Amino acid sequence: MAEYPPSLERLLHELEKLPGIGPRTAQRLAFHLLKQPADISRALAAALVDARTKLHPCRDCFNLTEETLCNICASSNRERSSLLVVEDPSDVVAFERTHEYRGLYHVLGGTLSPLEGRGPQDLTLDALVERVKKAGSFKEIIVATDPTVEGDSTALYIQQLLKGVTVKVTRLARGLPSGGDVEYADESTLLKALEGRREL
């Protein structure tokens, strides 16, 4: 097999590190970009670097933001009595699309997964307990991790952590397909899950 020039080799190597992208997809993306005018590649590179330098976790909820606080935490229109705990920033977007939930969020950064070497210290769990205690305004913590084994176990861990703190901890109902992903659930499924939540 013919060898690629070093710069192309490097591009493929970087693309293949992305989730869901194997050698073939990497090749397709790279050749597609190289066929287009150079401006397209420059714009992509600039957008990547720009997003990466400007975005960081929100001080309170760990959602992505360019400011100290994300626009949800900063808003005066949100109810400060309920907190929806999700795995990733993309889940926040999914729930916001329902236009139904008016409370605040907390982004964990994943689930517990010993197989992938992810323990409690790798999630924003300490910050969650701290936040709930300090705010004192939360009446309900809704755990909306994915309905997977890992999501369930993480929900259970959160419940244990919050045992001493006097708030109600609920879990999203199983309206979500088992083994499913919050991010991909459609809005009506999410709504049903939200309405049918149960106390842990």
Next chain:
Amino acid sequence: MHVCSLRLSHFRNYDTLEVEFHPQLNLFLGSNAQGKTNVLEALYCLSTTRSFRGSSDDEIVQFSQEAAAIESVVQREEGQEQVRLELRRDKPKTLLVNGKKQKKLSSLLGRLPAVVFSPDDLFLVKGGPSLRRRYLDTMMFQMDAGYLAHLQQYERALKQRNSLLRQRVPNLESQLAVWDLPLAQHGAAIMKRRLEISAQLSRSAGEALRDLTGGAEKFEVRYEPTLPVEGDEGSLEKKMIEAFTKARREEIARGVTVVGPHRDDLGLWVNGQMLRKFGSQGQQRTGALALKLAQLDILAEGCHTAPLVLFDDVMAELDDKRQAFFLNRLQQGGQAFLTGTAPADFAAAQAKARVFRVEAGKIQMTQEGPKPVPVRA
């Protein structure tokens, strides 16, 4: 119900294949390594979404190809249905029914049940417990989609828990607790179901052995879990959690979970003696046959249709009496696919079957077989 036709592309040693089956008996003859078992494997994939050889998709896709496809037309009471399964080297399979992509592979399960008979069945009796668990599981998940879901989640939780047991983390106890619960929930559901099916199995396999031996031997199948399965699922869950707590020190020392259905076994007893230890080779073979026949009965009942019978290289091992017994059995309903190397082994079956010659990934029909006898509606 029967499979009318099969088309393969880049499946094992078949570039492309198109065959039309006899609704009752199909016989594949050919030397070794020509592709006979591969045909049965393809049919089994349509039934269970996986290979009975335990092969990965990567092993099944033809050398130097990227994707394989299995397609068949199935005649059901409601009409014909086209089922297509696509396998890729590094991606999950896709399932299409009548050209429409299906969300879940598992929607295939139970629609076209199948039972494989192969010389390896002897290991069901002689081999380790994992083979007997797999035997139970493949039967169960064809009848009960809920069972498969429990099994998958149990296995996932077990992997996570074992991984945690091997890590030296400060608050191990509180972290283990959150994996104990799913393990107990799914574990209890699995054990309950396995207990029920084992009782059914014992009856069915007992009958099969009586048929095979002319009533000479008494066969018993006993479910052997790691803790007593009593009471309802809720109380079994609690008992499992207690068992985890009791075993904690051992588990941490060994780095594995020691209680739960992943350690289950089936005890096989003939005339009060343990078949694995005290049975003769002949008794063990017969016991394995009885287990497979029981699977056939249970699946027929549970799926409300006669399973496909995939008979791989087994005829040659049977004496004349047994051959006659099976032939009679196969003709009572359901569609059968038999493979072998020597036509002489099929003397009795040949007249009643469509016969195919298999050679180097090509199949040729050499005898059309009798006009199908209508069996039940």
